[in-house]
Structure formats: C-alpha cells, structure tokens
Amino acid sequence: MNEASRIEAGAQDMPRPMVIPVEAYISADYARAECDRLWRKCWLQAGRVEDLPEIGSYLTYDIVDDSVLIVRVRPGEEPGAIKAYRNVCTHRGRRLVDTPKGMRNARGRQMNFVCGFHAWTFELDGSASYIAAKEDWGPALCDAVTRLGEVKLDTWGGFLWINLDPEAEPLRAYLEPAATMLDPFRLQDMRPRWRKWTVFDCNWKVALEAFNETYHVPGTHPEFMAFGDFTGWGRQQGKHSHIGYDAPKGLEENKAKLRLGAGDPRISTAEMQKYTWEGVNTNTTQTLVDVAQSLPAVLAEDTPADEVLRYWLDTARALDERRGVVWPKVDSGHVAASGTAWQIFPNQQIGHAVNNMLCYHARPFGHDPDKCYFEVAVYELYPEGAAPETEWEYANPEQFPHVLRQDFSNMAAVQQGMKTGGYAGNIPNPKGEGAVISLHRNLARYMGTGEPRELG
Numbered sequence: 001m002n003e004a005s006r007i008e009a010g011a012q013d014m015p016r017p018m019v020i021p022v023e024a025y026i027s028a029d030y031a032r033a034e035c036d037r038l039w040r041k042c043w044l045q046a047g048r049v050e051d052l053p054e055i056g057s058y059l060t061y062d063i064v065d066d067s068v069l070i071v072r073v074r075p076g077e078e079p080g081a082i083k084a085y086r087n088v089c090t091h092r093g094r095r096l097v098d099t100p101k102g103m104r105n106a107r108g109r110q111m112n113f114v115c116g117f118h119a120w121t122f123e124l125d126g127s128a129s130y131i132a133a134k135e136d137w138g139p140a141l142c143d144a145v146t147r148l149g150e151v152k153l154d155t156w157g158g159f160l161w162i163n164l165d166p167e168a169e170p171l172r173a174y175l176e177p178a179a180t181m182l183d184p185f186r187l188q189d190m191r192p193r194w195r196k197w198t199v200f201d202c203n204w205k206v207a208l209e210a211f212n213e214t215y216h217v218p219g220t221h222p223e224f225m226a227f228g229d230f231t232g233w234g235r236q237q238g239k240h241s242h243i244g245y246d247a248p249k250g251l252e253e254n255k256a257k258l259r260l261g262a263g264d265p266r267i268s269t270a271e272m273q274k275y276t277w278e279g280v281n282t283n284t285t286q287t288l289v290d291v292a293q294s295l296p297a298v299l300a301e302d303t304p305a306d307e308v309l310r311y312w313l314d315t316a317r318a319l320d321e322r323r324g325v326v327w328p329k330v331d332s333g334h335v336a337a338s339g340t341a342w343q344i345f346p347n348q349q350i351g352h353a354v355n356n357m358l359c360y361h362a363r364p365f366g367h368d369p370d371k372c373y374f375e376v377a378v379y380e381l382y383p384e385g386a387a388p389e390t391e392w393e394y395a396n397p398e399q400f401p402h403v404l405r406q407d408f409s410n411m412a413a414v415q416q417g418m419k420t421g422g423y424a425g426n427i428p429n430p431k432g433e434g435a436v437i438s439l440h441r442n443l444a445r446y447m448g449t450g451e452p453r454e455l456g
C-alpha cells in the first residue's frame with residue numbers, strides 16, 4: 001500500500017455529526033487571543049519565492065499586530081538564501097518598511113533598509129550598519145541589541161512560509177501529510193495568472209469555509225448543476241484537511257479530481273469548461289478549454305465518458321508539451337487520493353492539479369472578528385520565461401468573476417446570521433463539510449476553547 005492509499009484508507013470512516021460553537025467566529029476575545037495562540041504559533045504562507053528573484057528583493061507580510069520583512073540575501077534555493085525579520089526598527093520601534101497605501105504588502109528591491117525616523121540603516125543580513133551618534137550609547141549598543149529580530153522562514157511548493165515562534169517544529173513536519181500528497185504536482189513550477197485581494201465583512205473562517213466544501217454548489221451556484229454532480233467529501237488529515245468529489249461511475253481513474261458533465265460528456269465538458277473559464281477564470285487553462293471546445297466535433301456521439309476524459313487530457317497535455325509546458329506525470333491512484341484541494345492549517349487552501357492551482361488565503365483584519373482580508377490567486381504552468389508579470393491587485397468584491405461573487409454574497413450574511421440570539425451553532429454535513437469540522441478541531445487545540453461537540 002503506498003503513502004497515498006494509506007492516507008485515503010485511514011480517513012474513510014463517516015465522521016459523527018458535530019456542533020461548532022459560534023465563539024470562534026464572532027467573539028472579540030477569541031479574535032484577540034488568536035494573535036498569540038494561533039498566528040504567532042503556526043507556519044503561515046507569506047508569499048511566493050518567484051517574487052524575490054534577486055539579491056535585495058523583498059516583500060512584507062502582515063498578520064494582525066505583526067509584520068515580517070522577507071528578503072533575498074543570496075541567490076539560489078539553499079536554506080538561508082532568503083531571510084525573514086521582524087519588520088520593526090530596533091531603535092524605537094518604528095515599522096521599518098511601510099506598506100504603501102492601498103497595497104496588500106510592500107515589495108521591491110534595495111540593498112539596505114533605512115528607518116524613516118532616525119535613519120538607522122540595516123543590511124540584508126539584519127545587522128545595523130549606520131547608527132547616528134552611536135558612541136553616545138557606549139559599548140552597550142552591541143550587534144545583538146541592534147540587529148533585526150530574525151523570524152523562522154522556509155520554503156515549500158514555491159511558497160514562502162514564516163513562523164513567529166522560535167520553538168516551532170520544522171515546516172515539513174508541520175505540513176505533513178499535505179506536503180507528501182502535493183509534492184508530485186510540482187506547485188513550485190507554477191506562476192500566477194492573476195491574484196486579487198479584497199476585504200469581507202466576516203470572520204476569516206467564514207471566508208475560508210465558503211470554499212472548503214462542495215456541498216454549497218447546488219445552493220450557491222445552481223447553474224453548475226446542469227454540468228453534473230458535485231457531491232463531495234471533506235476529510236481531516238492531521239492539522240490539515242482535504243476535499244474531493246465522489247467518484248463518478250466508470251471514472252475511477254480520475255475519481256475525486258475532475259468533473260465530466262451529465263448527458264453527452266463531449267458537450268457538457270465543452271460547456272462546463274467554457275463556463276468555468278468565462279465565469280470564474282480558475283481551475284483550468286486556455287489549452288484545456290480549447291481542447292474541450294473541439295470534443296463534439298472530433299469524437300463520435302456515443303464516446304464513453306472515460307474515453308472523452310482521456311482524449312481531452314491527453315490531447316491538452318500533448319499540445320502544451322509542444323509549447324514547452326510539461327505537466328508532471330502523477331500516478332492516477334495518487335491523483336484520486338489527493339482530492340481537489342488541501343486546506344493547510346490555519347488559513348490557506350491549495351486547489352491543486354497537474355497544470356494549474358487555485359489558492360485562497362484569509363487573514364483577520366486587525367482584532368475585528370467581523371472583518372477579514374481575503375485573497376485569491378490562480379496559477380498555471382508557463383513556458384520557460386513566459387510567465388506574465390503579476391502583482392496583487394485590490395478589487396471590490398463586486399469586481400470578481402461572477403461565480404466568486406456568488407460565494408461572496410454569503411459572507412456577511414453568515415457572519416450576521418450567527419449572531420442571532422438563540423442560534424445553536426454550526427452543524428456541518430459530516431461527510432461533505434468535514435473540512436469545516438477539521439478546522440475547528442485543530443483550532444481548539446491551539447486556542448484551548450471552541451472544541452466541536454457531538455450533535456444530539
């Protein structure tokens with residue numbers, strides 16, 4: 001039994017129905033406690049490695065009261081080539097690098113950082129190289145006092161991960177089993193096609209939980225029902241969880257991964273791909289969409305669904321290869337076991353595939369339990385050197401593609417609804433919304449409160 005099937009087999013049991021108390025979503029005290037107990041303890045996805053191409057390239061990552069400055073110090077990928085520092089001047093505590101107004105984060109390139117208050121200057125290695133009137137302090141002002149505080153940083157999947165806890169376990173151990181399951185998809189080779197951020201009037205968990213289940217598809221995206229069945233599962237995997245679709249009959253090879261439409265699979269695949277591309281611009285690529293459009297003309301009318309699927313994917317793979325885009329070959333059993341997306345505890349979701357990925361990321365908006373930052377990033381494989389230059393763009397929720405706007409329309413309404421007097425707590429579908437239960441089980445371990453309890 002390989003690693004993948006072990007993971008799947010170990011997680012098959014139908015979980016028991018649970019109730020999740022609303023405290024984690026609406027309590028101001030809980031939100032304040034998250035700062036120390038959660039955000040300062042967990043590995044957090046803070047950006048992409050390709051955003052730091054040269055020595056001196058930097059970006060910042062803000063999480064509640066903390067800000068981290070991430071800097072490329074040396075070329076290459078070995079540990080220490082990229083460093084992370086507390087983004088605060090050691091003199092009198094001014095934020096060292098400001099986030100420009102209206103931007104998600106600071107990003108740029110410079111060979112040292114000059115504090116805007118008294119001009120103390122810090123080198124890429126964190127040491128202070130200029131301190132006005134340094135002699136006034138005498139020998140007490142040594143390097144250990146003045147250098148920037150270092151923050152743990154590691155990379156995986158092409159992402160930069162930081163941890164504010166000096167005692168934190170290594171990143172790889174933290175990410176398992178998600179890292180082993182996702183490694184074959186070579187997420188580090190993908191580059192963003194677009195990335196947008198916004199602000200919601202809801203808790204960060206409400207935002208993420210709108211995407212970690214497919215149980216909402218009939219209610220929120222009814223037009224998708226014309227394309228097939230979106231029944232799915234969500235399973236806890238240690239600190240993390242993953243979701244997938246139930247296997248359609250005859251498509252076991254790709255079960256839990258791809259949807260072929262109902263009815264004539266040539267036509268429904270063509271229509272669903274077109275709709276997905278135009279309606280949300282995620283989870284697929286131009287090549288897949290183009291090949292799907294050709295299916296009704298190229299394949300005979302009674303071609304079985306599994307053959308349609310195989311032809312579609314094989315043709316798209318071959319076409320991409322010709323333009324220098326090589327999809328990794330992933331064992332079909334592993335594809336099936338991996339599902340459609342992983343929720344990396346606490347606040348990152350990776351919707352993986354061999355040639356694209358869709359990532360959601362949510363962060364609290366200060367200490368306000370009713371507000372959060374929400375980010376969507378769509379990646380794909382590009383020929384060497386042909387990836388577009390993208391930057392995080394702010395967008396109002398109304399400016400997102402319309403399928404996402406359907407999801408967004410629930411956010412503030414859920415946040416408000418849960419405050420209703422006498423509301424007894426969330427009762428997620430134990431199979432289809434298992435990732436919601438997983439999140440709160442794990443949150444309770446960090447927070448010391450909010451443990452889901454059995455229903456009934």
Ligand code: FES
Pocket residue numbers: 089090091092093094115116117118119120
């Ligand atoms: S606070 Fe930074 S130089 Fe004084």
Ligand SMILES: [Fe+2]
Pocket residue numbers: 210211216217220221407
């Ligand atoms: Fe949705």
